[in-house]
Amino acid sequence: MPKPGVGFFSLCPVLLISCLFPAGIGQVHPPVASLTLEQQGNANTVPGKQTNAASLSYPELVDITASTGINFEHFSSPEQKFIVESMSGGVALIDYDRDGWPDIYFTNAQSVEMALHGQKARSALYHNNHDGTFTDVTEKAGVGYPCWAMGASVGDYNNDGWPDLLVTCFGGVVLYRNNGDGTFTDVTQEAGLSGDHMWATGAAFGDYDGDGWADLFVSHYLDFHLDDMAAFGSSDSCRYMGIDVQCGPRGLKGSPDNLYHNNRDGTFTDVSKKSGVGDEEHRYGLTAIWLDFQNSGKLDLFVTNDGQPNYLYQGDGRGSFEDVSFPSGVGLSESGARQANMGIAWSDYTHTGRMSLLISHFDNEYAAFYRNDGGMSFTDVSVPSGIGRGTRGYVGWGDAFVDFNNDGWQDIFIVNGHVYPQVDEMGSGLKYLEPKLLFLNQRNGTFKDISKLAGAAIQIPQVSRGMAIGDLFNDGKLEAVVENLKGQPMILRPEGGPENHWISFQLEGVKSNRLALNARVRATAGDLVQLGEVISGGSYLSQSDLRIHFGLGDHQRVDKAEVLWPDGKVETLTNLIADRFYYVREGAGVVSSNPPETGKAKQSGLSRGTNDDVSVKSP
Ligand SMILES: [Ca+2]
Ligand SMILES: [Ca+2]
Numbered sequence: 001m002p003k004p005g006v007g008f009f010s011l012c013p014v015l016l017i018s019c020l021f022p023a024g025i026g027q028v029h030p031p032v033a034s035l036t037l038e039q040q041g042n043a044n045t046v047p048g049k050q051t052n053a054a055s056l057s058y059p060e061l062v063d064i065t066a067s068t069g070i071n072f073e074h075f076s077s078p079e080q081k082f083i084v085e086s087m088s089g090g091v092a093l094i095d096y097d098r099d100g101w102p103d104i105y106f107t108n109a110q111s112v113e114m115a116l117h118g119q120k121a122r123s124a125l126y127h128n129n130h131d132g133t134f135t136d137v138t139e140k141a142g143v144g145y146p147c148w149a150m151g152a153s154v155g156d157y158n159n160d161g162w163p164d165l166l167v168t169c170f171g172g173v174v175l176y177r178n179n180g181d182g183t184f185t186d187v188t189q190e191a192g193l194s195g196d197h198m199w200a201t202g203a204a205f206g207d208y209d210g211d212g213w214a215d216l217f218v219s220h221y222l223d224f225h226l227d228d229m230a231a232f233g234s235s236d237s238c239r240y241m242g243i244d245v246q247c248g249p250r251g252l253k254g255s256p257d258n259l260y261h262n263n264r265d266g267t268f269t270d271v272s273k274k275s276g277v278g279d280e281e282h283r284y285g286l287t288a289i290w291l292d293f294q295n296s297g298k299l300d301l302f303v304t305n306d307g308q309p310n311y312l313y314q315g316d317g318r319g320s321f322e323d324v325s326f327p328s329g330v331g332l333s334e335s336g337a338r339q340a341n342m343g344i345a346w347s348d349y350t351h352t353g354r355m356s357l358l359i360s361h362f363d364n365e366y367a368a369f370y371r372n373d374g375g376m377s378f379t380d381v382s383v384p385s386g387i388g389r390g391t392r393g394y395v396g397w398g399d400a401f402v403d404f405n406n407d408g409w410q411d412i413f414i415v416n417g418h419v420y421p422q423v424d425e426m427g428s429g430l431k432y433l434e435p436k437l438l439f440l441n442q443r444n445g446t447f448k449d450i451s452k453l454a455g456a457a458i459q460i461p462q463v464s465r466g467m468a469i470g471d472l473f474n475d476g477k478l479e480a481v482v483e484n485l486k487g488q489p490m491i492l493r494p495e496g497g498p499e500n501h502w503i504s505f506q507l508e509g510v511k512s513n514r515l516a517l518n519a520r521v522r523a524t525a526g527d528l529v530q531l532g533e534v535i536s537g538g539s540y541l542s543q544s545d546l547r548i549h550f551g552l553g554d555h556q557r558v559d560k561a562e563v564l565w566p567d568g569k570v571e572t573l574t575n576l577i578a579d580r581f582y583y584v585r586e587g588a589g590v591v592s593s594n595p596p597e598t599g600k601a602k603q604s605g606l607s608r609g610t611n612d613d614v615s616v617k618s619p
């Protein structure tokens, strides 16, 4: 708990200002005082690793949804009588028109009642207008009614440079080819993906065999059919703490997963069986990501399973995978429990050069935090990291490591919301609507719960599901786009806080897959060494900005940025001035570098360096 007068109570003036003047881009903002967190002289802090007072201030996360012009609304039935009504709501950031500004796609899902009456739910694509507002371009784009939509992820399946959109559905997947003119074409059938007809949830593109073309993994949840649904409260698996609730997933049949190899001609071949990632156990799959967990140059695949052990498949780089979930330590909790694994966040949060995993969970559990110790071995650090205590009692979904304060250390953001509206009547303290959680990276492997110290917006209870992180306004500050199951999304923007430096990289593969999925950047600024990776999918059924963003603290330049291309080649860029966007093409180094748009930079008070020299070394 924050000390009275130091933590929560010092927020009052800030909150008051926020209430009186809802802030947003393109409006005149009242000055927002930065929030000074209490000094960290607690038992968790390693002596000599104390951070200075300046870096302890944190921005307020302000709800700017109203000022963006986004008026999307996700359908939800009031009683949530069936599990198929509870799981939708992924959000994808996709710069579909390649103007350098992230656009936003929200998935939508009808209720069972609506479906039985032939009614559909409209998903929506919003174009980023570069001025803090967005325009609904769904009709022109032709992406409004893909299916009973769950989540979405981004990949460039035909390697033409235009990012394509994959929507997962209750009933398969829909692949939208980006035509490059603001329109999309549903190519599911011609791509050979229409045989996927089960309840698809997670989807992730990744070039597992290194041929330069992104392959596609799709996880599936339940073997569930509208004409054969177990009735609300009808058995033991449809009761929660003594009250009647929707049935499942416990007690229901699961559905296998699929891996599709990209044939480089616009089609895919189902290789689920021979690859070893087909989920013969039929677990309740949710989110998936591709990532090289042992830095071996070969892609591995991680899949969360709801109420069942996760899958970690170690890849051999040629298309065979070995399930190493149990020996690696990420299948179960430390105590051997099967947990309700949902969203996936990844980060080199300790700056050791290894990507660790954080998985969101159900209310009677806590978020599982698996530290990557190298050699495909992970340690469950949920409790010692401080995350366990802070996440118990919430049902977590979208999660991400994100450096909202640009100090070079990634913090943790988790969005929550219960599954059963009925918990409100239980009097147990559980609520259907839940606040969001924010944890500050204390730079020593532990995190501090600052959920109540970053403004009023994230304390507003909602029923959240998907969440994506990106620099929506190209000013070096990372926003969070939260999709709620019930009602409107919430877009959160950091305001105030320290004026730290940052740098952003957009990578383009030439020999590697064009979107540079799973390429990495290792950025060195003085003694600050960070690792970022381009990832398709993740969080909860969502897609974050494909650009790699690093906060730099007070470093005004990056001394060395090593671009680690998927084929193992390393391209080294030196002496990069901070507070800029670098576009890097494989083999060609930096092809452009841009400061934030002038007006925006001025408005947000970003300081910019003056030295322009950039030297590029290619291998
Ligand atoms: Ca755009
Ligand atoms: Ca494409």
Ligand SMILES: [Ca+2]
Pocket (backbone or CB within 6 Å): 206, 207, 208, 209, 210, 211, 212, 213, 214, 215, 262
């Ligand atoms: Ca491939």
Ligand SMILES: [Ca+2]
Pocket (backbone or CB within 6 Å): 402, 403, 404, 405, 406, 407, 408, 409, 410, 411, 441
């Ligand atoms: Ca940070």
